[in-house]
Amino acid sequence: MEFGWADEDARHRDEILGFLDEVLPGDWEAISKHGPGSDQQAAFSRTFCGEMAARGWLTQHWPEAFGGRDASPWRHAVVGEEMWAIGEPRGAQYMNVNWIGPAIMHFGSDAQKAEHLPRISSGDVLWCQGFSEPEAGSDLAGLRTLAIRDGDDYVVNGTKIWTSYVDNADFIFLLVRTDPDSRRHKGVSVLLCPVDSPGVEVREIPSVVGARYFHEVFFSDARVPASCLLGPEGEGWNVVNYALQYERVGAARYARAARTLDRLAEIARERGLLSDPTVVERLAEARGVCEAARVLTYRVIDERAKGLPPSPHTQLARVAGTRSDTVVANLALDLLGAEAFEYGSYGDANFRLAMTAGVAVGATEVQLNLIASRFLGLPKL
Template identity: 45%
Template structure:
């Protein structure tokens, strides 16, 4: 792997940094504490993403025939890193450009692509993913939300939980059961959130503003044209989507930026000389670099056209470790940050504290690594 950025890649990063400096409001660090799914940040993100789109910076990694620039995965990684270092001003729309749009490009019907891709490309859409359920958190094969075909509509009944952005989303990427087969009986429906019978309830959050919800589907009628792909194809589609999702969330970049900010504050306060503080900062930096390299190795494989499998979970868990350690470092040595003394560090803490839950629980990632990467037996022999 070449560890040097090309001149073009460096120029692209500088262009993004200049755009952020010119576009984000002066009180952005404090404003960003609202949280990615808050009404305030969601409203701001629509304006921000619209400006990104005008500059050709919202979907540069999409194919040119869809409105993108055909940029390679390294440009996508640079874009995501700079957005996360800034505190992700795209809000929940990062999902749109990272995996919802690309999944629709690959599996959507012409009608679905015509309906959903333009609003995403303009920065005017917000999606949520209806995956987890009570009793079926990250085990999608156990889901019970059912879609029964009746003529030219599906009748959908069930419940989803821990659904990010559902309270303000336009459309739900809904995973549901269409037959009894454990895996082949799962399908995907694209369900407008204003469909009669859809009810959203916010789950209270211990920190910041609540980003997660319960979603209930009570005999919702969804047209058959809203099905993405074929019946029973969900497993293949989800595998493709999650690979894009996990590599498109470089939380390690925010963690490293927060660590650097914390060290600068400690140095300014003459509190960085102690060996214990310096050693812990070094541990945090090492974890951030390990997460970055694990992600870069997978991006390199994407550029080579190689298939990516369960090893993406290794990169995901490395990022979880980095985020948690940096958040703990700030709490230990700069606790005043949680009382608004250092807004950037508080923002990172709010993002980092859920790192092991969002985008797949840490324990589930470890199970995947154990069984699919290390090939360990599921039960003692």
């Protein structure tokens, strides 16, 4: 057991920070406050990810055989922390490199690998995730969207919901039921579905989180080529589980929260609030919550670096990460006061980006269920 960074990873952090200084535009803060799903950030991500790809950094943690450099999960974590902290200039493409690409590597056909992996690693393709449905939220196994084989196509009917990034996406990582008589986890499959397939319609759901954040995606006799099936038909639940283990700690929320907190402390200093022990102690309390999420995430990265199977430490890290976002966002509102009421102000933008933390990518309560059963070994009801 030891907690030192490898020299090469520490150096890479400096390289990444230098790169961000160099390529982020002067108005990056204005761009980033709309969130990774915004048009501005989606457009910028193609340029930015291209720059990262040109340096060999975008998918450096992938195997060499797929255009990566076999960089360790620690190296990838360094990149993730610095990207998320600055407002994720990779936009939705962080999902591509974190879990969509790895899922295609693991389950994809040679043709799928040849089609998708080079595009992902060159940074010019956008993906979104089609999991949740109106009747299948936390209980994802209740999904109903049907994909029935018809010749060389699947004919898809159903609705996906809460889908972020879909309005700018080229593909949707789509979870469907391919066996209409199946229940729960069986008979489910994944389609790598082009968003421009005929019969796919997108509607924005207006929300307080921000513009273009949530969408519904309607599939009405949408025809998707059977060659888009990822992995064996009916084995989609395994694909999703594999992918989600990557996704749950994929967003380094604690890094963003910690950076926001440093900024809040600076604001507090400028306003003479660092002489108020209540303010000082709340800043420190929030710092502890961010640091807790960081070490719990590192615990998971260590398992991944050693090639160990996913463990319940993932759930601990995931819940802690959402807490860091929430605690800091609340503190920002308290500290900034009424000035945060203005849409687009620092406190407002930060709060809106953080407010979905405990719900996005699976509700905290589901994670707590898993911790209770798998980590604590508590009996089932």
